[in-house]
Each structure stands twice: as C-alpha cells, then as structure tokens.
Amino acid sequence: MKLSRKILKFTEPLTYRRGWRRAQRSIFPVPLQPMLAQIDPDRAQEIQQRYANSTAGYAKYADIQPWLKLNRERVQDLNLHRSAPKRVLDLGCGGGFFLFILKNLGHSVVGLDIDRVPLFGELLELFDVQRVVYKIDAFEPLPDLGQQFDWITAFSANFYLYHPAKKRWGTAEWDFFLRDLQHHLAPGGKIFFGLNPSYNGGYYTPEIRDLFLSRGAEVERERIFFENGARF
Ligand SMILES: C[S@@+](CC[C@H](N)C(=O)[O-])C[C@H]1O[C@@H](n2cnc3c(N)ncnc32)[C@H](O)[C@@H]1O
Structure with a gap:
C-alpha cells in the first residue's frame, strides 16, 4: 500500500x-504471570493434554495461554484494568477467561452460559469463576441473578442466532433483550457486545445497527458499546 x-x-x-x-x-x-500462579498447573496441563488430539471445535480453548492473552486485550480495551472494582456479568462466558482476568484485577464476576461443553465447566472450575447455567432465548427474560451489575458483556456468544434455522435475531428480539438487560444493570452501568460475523459474513443488518444506535450505543464494526446502558 x-x-x-x-x-x-x-x-x-x-x-x-x-x-x-x-x-x-x-x-x-x-502481566498474566501472577494470575497464572493462582491456578493449579498440573490440572491445567492435564486438561490441555486430554484435549490435544480432540477434533472438537471447542478443544482449542484447552490451551489456555493464547485465550488469556486475547481476553487481556478485551479487558484492557474496556479499560477495566484501570477501573475501581466493578460487578461484571459475562453472557456466554465459555471457559471464563475474561472473568478470570477481571477477578484477578479485583472485580466481582459472574458468568452465564449453557452447560453443553464439558471443557468450559472444567476451565471455570480451574479458574474458580462462578457460572449461572442458563440458555438465553429470544423474548425470554434472564433469570433473577440476585444482584445488579456495573457491566454486562458478551463476546462471540452467538445467543442471538436461531439454530438450526441459521437465522439471526431481528430488531424485536434485540429490543426485548436490551430492555431486559436494563433490569440487571446498576445505575450508570454499561453494556458491551463483541459480536461474531453472522451466517452471511456481516455482524448485523442495517435495521439492527439502527436499533443499537437509537438505544444509545456506539457501534464500531463488531463492537457495540452502551456507555450509559440502553436508552428507553
Ligand atoms: C464461541 S464461544 C465464546 C465463549 C467466550 N465468550 C469467549 O469469547 O471465549 C460461544 C459461547 O456462547 C455460549 N452460548 C451460545 N448460545 C447461548 C445461549 N443461547 N445462551 C447462553 N450462552 C450461549 C456458548 O455456550 C459458548 O460458551
């Protein structure tokens, strides 16, 4: 160029x-080293070795170092490494890498995910990260989580896709979801989604992008950030 x-x-x-x-x-x-010192190295190695030859798509998460590095970027990009302690809910938390780092930085963390992949359960246990088992569904409110959160995040979580229909949520589903998230958000709370590309390669339709904007989000390609929660 x-x-x-x-x-x-x-x-x-x-x-x-x-x-x-x-x-x-x-x-x-x-620095990740002091965080890694908190986990059982033998258990981490045992998990990694057990999944080394697995062809399952999720087996890649058994090698924890690259995923911790990626999630360190997520934490730093949201400035959560420089923040006073916050209550953070991560939707579709997977193995809990993001929350493990936050916990080590003094935040109080809860993950929410379905219990489909045994490896994620093993990693959450290794990281000592709490998870609420729950399947997010269109037009269904989240369960009572017993507290409100300063941050609600979701990275590559895919709950907004209909399986196996290969369709994604429309504006009505997203609007319901955002309204519901507001009930779980403390005053001044923030919402961040890092979206995955959908079946046709885009992150959202123009209509969904407009909805995010109308509800107060900054939209930067896959990054959807509601700095002051969703506006209704
Ligand atoms: C690609 S993984 C990403 C995991 C984690 N957020 C990360 O970035 O490492 C997608 C996650 O979303 C979760 N997920 C997908 N659909 C979901 C739903 N309807 N409700 C809750 N979690 C869901 C999956 O179980 C999985 O843990």
Missing part, C-alpha cells in the same frame, strides 16, 4: 481508534 494511502487509512476514525487501542495495550500489557 502506498504511504499516502496508509496515512489516509490511519486518519480514518475507525482505523485510528483501533490502532490507538492496539498501541495502548501493547505498550502496557497487564
């Missing part, structure tokens, strides 16, 4: 924001 085009690309707001976040987290990465 020509230098002039590179410069132009860097000055585009989205490229600039992403570049700035990347730079910040690579200059001051939160």
Whole structure:
C-alpha cells in the first residue's frame, strides 16, 4: 500500500481508534504471570493434554495461554484494568477467561452460559469463576441473578442466532433483550457486545445497527458499546 494511502487509512476514525487501542495495550500489557500462579498447573496441563488430539471445535480453548492473552486485550480495551472494582456479568462466558482476568484485577464476576461443553465447566472450575447455567432465548427474560451489575458483556456468544434455522435475531428480539438487560444493570452501568460475523459474513443488518444506535450505543464494526446502558 502506498504511504499516502496508509496515512489516509490511519486518519480514518475507525482505523485510528483501533490502532490507538492496539498501541495502548501493547505498550502496557497487564502481566498474566501472577494470575497464572493462582491456578493449579498440573490440572491445567492435564486438561490441555486430554484435549490435544480432540477434533472438537471447542478443544482449542484447552490451551489456555493464547485465550488469556486475547481476553487481556478485551479487558484492557474496556479499560477495566484501570477501573475501581466493578460487578461484571459475562453472557456466554465459555471457559471464563475474561472473568478470570477481571477477578484477578479485583472485580466481582459472574458468568452465564449453557452447560453443553464439558471443557468450559472444567476451565471455570480451574479458574474458580462462578457460572449461572442458563440458555438465553429470544423474548425470554434472564433469570433473577440476585444482584445488579456495573457491566454486562458478551463476546462471540452467538445467543442471538436461531439454530438450526441459521437465522439471526431481528430488531424485536434485540429490543426485548436490551430492555431486559436494563433490569440487571446498576445505575450508570454499561453494556458491551463483541459480536461474531453472522451466517452471511456481516455482524448485523442495517435495521439492527439502527436499533443499537437509537438505544444509545456506539457501534464500531463488531463492537457495540452502551456507555450509559440502553436508552428507553
Ligand atoms: C464461541 S464461544 C465464546 C465463549 C467466550 N465468550 C469467549 O469469547 O471465549 C460461544 C459461547 O456462547 C455460549 N452460548 C451460545 N448460545 C447461548 C445461549 N443461547 N445462551 C447462553 N450462552 C450461549 C456458548 O455456550 C459458548 O460458551
């Protein structure tokens, strides 16, 4: 790419924001070693070895180091490494990597997920991260979680896809969901979704993007951030 085009690309707001976040987290990465010292190394190794030859899609999570590094980026990008202790609910928490890091940084954490993948249960136990077993469904409120949260997050969680119909939630489903999340959010709370590309490659339809915006979100490609909760 020509230098002039590179410069132009860097000055585009989205490229600039992403570049700035990347730079910040690579200059001051939160150390993972003291966190790793909290877990049982023999158990971690045993889990890794047991899944080493597995062809299951989720087996990749048994090698915990790369996933901890990825989730450190998520934590730092949300500035949660520099924040006073918060109550964080992570939807579709998987093995609990994100919450494990947050817990080590002094936050109070709860995950929510279905109990389908035994490896995730084993990792949550290894990390000593609490999970509420629950399946998020369209037009169904979340269960009573016994507290409100300062942050509600979801990364690549896919609960907004209909299986096996290969359809994604529409605006009515998302609107119901956002309204329900508000009940679980403490005053001043924040919501963040890191979406996965959907069946056709996009992250959302123009209608869903408009809904996010109308409810007060900043939308940056796959990153949907409600800094002041969803607005109704
Ligand atoms: C690709 S994994 C991502 C896990 C984790 N968020 C991460 O980034 O490492 C997707 C997760 O979403 C969960 N999930 C999918 N559909 C869900 C639903 N309807 N309700 C709750 N969790 C769901 C899966 O069980 C799985 O743990």
